[in-house]
Amino acid sequence: MGDRLEIGIIHGSRWGAGLKCCSYLKEKFSSLGHDVKVTSVSETDPKTYTLPDILIISTPVYMSFSRMKVRRAAKAIAARGGGRAFAVLQTGGTEKIQRDRISLIMERQGWKRTAPTIKVLVSEKEKGELRPGWEEKISEFVDSVLSSKGK
């Protein structure tokens, strides 16, 4: 195995679908020997947040926009650490990746994308379950995130 990476995952899950994705991400990255910390954006102070080697940002999509409090946290963290790696995961009811403003925010501050943004689908607009196939999607995302880091 390559170097042990510090992977930070921040999420703005409201009803739990996004949090479930993040827990699974943690399980996957941890099983490959990496250090993973999952935090809610509500508990994250962007000014003191320890910048990881890779930051994964998980956001629900409302009215085709990523959740405002996630965007705000991403923006404040992005301003502190250009040159680091990031990737974005959206949850929502429609297949399309919608207005991925978080990626724009990160790239504008010099962060490097490690994987294309993914969208993990839920069954209902509110309080939905993750739709079948979500684990495979996340596993592929993990491979994609790590392959561009050469791990």
Ligand SMILES: Cc1cc2nc3c(=O)[nH]c(=O)nc-3n(C[C@H](O)[C@H](O)[C@H](O)COP(=O)(O)O)c2cc1C
């Ligand atoms: C008012 C409202 C608007 C929504 N708009 C979208 C949308 O534009 N696109 C989409 O894919 N999902 C949309 N959704 C579904 C949410 O994205 C979904 O409930 C959320 O991702 C679930 O994540 P959570 O369980 O982690 O909170 C909407 C949900 C609500 C309540």
